[in-house]
Amino acid sequence: MRGLINKILFYSALFLGKIMIHLLRITGYGGTSLPGKLAMAVCPDILRILAAKYRIIMVTGTNGKTTTSRIIEQILAENQIKYVSNKSGANLVSGLTTTLISDVRLNGSPSSPTALLEVDEAAFRAASKHVHPAVLVVTNFFRDQLDRYGELYHTVEAVRDGIRSNPDTTLILNGDDSLCASLGRNVKNPVIYYGMDKLPDNEEENGRHDNSDASYCLWCKTRYVYLYHIYSHLGYYKCPECGYERPEPLVHVARIPAMTSEFSTAVINTPSGSFQAHINLPGLYNIYNALAAVTFAEVLGFSHEKTIKALARFESGFGRMETIPLDEKNIQVILIKNPTGLSQVLKYLTTVEKKSVICFMINDKLADGTDISWLYDVDFESLKNMQDRISRIFVSGTRAEDMAVRLKYAGIYTDSITIEKNNHIMLNSAVNLLNAGETLYILPTYTALLEIRKLLKKRFKLKNFWQ
């Protein structure tokens, strides 16, 4: 009797969820978490039942989840593997549920046997109770919105906890991150690390913003000694007291022959040989994302040829260096969330040789983090050296004025900063300032991304974000 009731609940929840998804799509909302929420209210077990039908690949961590997932998607596609993914970025438990509901047929059988799920690092523990992934990729841990996530160490421990209930999951971990690599210690899981070798032009950077997230050993609280830094606390760390150190990575970047403002090339060593790849997005942090995806491909035994194709072809995710061409000019949208992420984006902007216009859109709604003090942990000072190449800096969003203050104290000329809270006017003025071949870089926080994406979609007829 009980079994029958559970079955009825499951199928009603599934049916309801599917109707909701359909309704929200035709009305243009692109519902990504609501249908899952509703289905879970009807059948609390729905995610567990659905997830058991799939081979699950999960991606979590602070930065690079979406881009790493997009590259893994392309790798799956090149290898003709049918998959479903939460492309929309709805990465809480309800979003995962929606994703699986949208894929599963009404009789309960999956249309695609593989599911690639990006999971918010703070939601991973909750998700891990329902979903048991075959592979888990963890990108990194950086300090994030403190009012939302709390202390960084708590986030790491929550992920560790989630892994404990999944002892069979293969872990793919960033070995250059002392916090991320620690997840592979004292576990029964198969663990594979990836990392970067010392890069020739990687001189020790001035210590201010660098390595402030994890300078001290997680196990014995002694200051790490670094053989080299890549950026922030990523690099070759070694604890002089207890001996905890960067594990030898199985897959690693040996050289970076080119880093331009459009792409990078990297020489990657794997146990099955070495190859050079063209990575379709610029920025050092995207080489890490590519490396995580390559390690995944290696674990599944995919050919290098197809992986190389995927790295050259993948499309960037929603607001992740998404480029919109308009005649001779370009608009590029780059989501900003936390100090390390934004500092790396600014470092990328300094590689742009042409003149450009930059717009920072800083909101302080719940999804952005209501505390904007993190702007002071970002290395805006690096923009000072490229001021002659910036035609104008616009600031907008609910905290536009605070952003302007931050730039002023970074040493940017206040004459070159315009506060414009009306996005229509901002967009028009910014595009008008561009000459042929130049780019407008729009850097929004999460809710500002949704606003500007809507405006851009209307003006330039872009795809819906869930497509």
Next chain:
Amino acid sequence: MYEINICHLYPDLLNLYGDYGNIQALVRRLEWRGINVQVHPVSIGDPFVPDRYDIVFIGGGQDFEQDILHKDLLTLKKKPLIEAVENGTVFLCICGGYQLMGQYYRFSDGTEIECLGAMNHWTIGHEKRLTGNLVFRIEGLKQQPDGLVVGFENHSGKTYLGDGVSPLGKVVYGHGNNGEDGYEGARYKNVFCSYSHGSLLPKNPALTDELITIALKKKYPDFVSLQPLNDRIETLARESMIKRLIKP
């Protein structure tokens, strides 16, 4: 030529919530007036020499990091820090740094952490965090008649002031020290303590200049007053939040 030396205490451990912005505000506003300024990081194992610094900044940290520095603070730094406080050195202590200046921090389970004891206040840990925008009024803030200071607070400890310590200001919006008595922060001699980050100083230039003025007057008896600066953007940022949070 005038010169100000700033000590940034435990910059590698106490650096939450854009603490760096407070240092940056002090440095820029001194530089813009042609005053020499040097920032000295002082961390674990480094000696703190009281008469070497005119302004001392202590920020907040995560539990993990505050734990690491605790022993160093109570052994190597305690005596010279108290000496500097008593000598009238300007201090700015934010959040965790504020709590560390007091007598003790008591967790909700009753365990106690000994603090510096440089000032007579104490902190009791609570489950519920006091988080959100914060506006408070400082009486007698030269340069800014309304005395309103804007920031952001995020603390689970509730702080109470004992004899000899006065509050820095009165809460106008938010929780402040404990969400009960309507006070925010603490003042003792030239020590300024606050729960407000955001960062506190860049957006509240009148407070920044107050700290700088006290430090300069103490070091140079002939010093009269600071040259005014153009604070248009800072004022916009401060006033836009006041307008948003406080109904007229």
